[in-house]
Amino acid sequence: MSIKAKWLNKVKWDENGLVPVIAQEVGSNDVLMFAWMNREALSKTVELGEAVYWSRSRKKLWHKGEESGHVQKVHEIRLDCDEDVVLLKVEQADGIACHTGRHSCFFQKFEGDAKNGEWHAVEPVLKDPDEIYK
């Protein structure tokens, strides 16, 4: 079973058997989203060539795009120096990674100073979430 594959042992899984994952868009290099994977999710990601995460809230594998159609075709997988963070370079279907219908999940920008700061949504909604998840 590929979940026991040796290359998966190189990853330092945390106390919950998970590793943080950053998804970055090929070409633009935009950071699209952040999620988690367990051994099975990372193994499946390699098998399918599409991002499969572990949903901590639903406690199950989450093939990104399974509902929205916004799948992520994986071009490259990187591991960091401490071997406890994964970086995926992906092609984002429809250019929409966020469940709010935006390109990237990181659409809230800090403005102000340490005492009086605010977060402002600065990126456009490309598709109505009601349309995405109908």
Added chain:
Amino acid sequence: MSIKAKWLNKVKWDENGLVPVIAQEVGSNDVLMFAWMNREALSKTVELGEAVYWSRSRKKLWHKGEESGHVQKVHEIRLDCDEDVVLLKVEQADGIACHTGRHSCFFQKFEGDAKNGEWHAVEPVLKDPDEIYK
């Protein structure tokens, strides 16, 4: 005290009072590293305009570059849709973010398939770590 500032309440701190942070290079958009912050670290980051993380291993604030000189000047701070991940857009001193002397911490690339995969270091060491931490 700015650690009590209202804008910090928007962040969903985890059970340890931490939030995951991705540092991305302004211009190239390269993902440089991944670390953690607590309220004080994020507040200090805004105050100084330089990245201050929380070192989970040393259990103390870590002003990135305090030893290596490889400070990160912060250009922008973003928060994701779930408000539980922070993205910093930074200018990286000397273009070296990694303690191995590389540009980015994500220098190990996956090669192979789900059964027989390997991780290969594919990015050059720009400066000898013995030089950096002498």
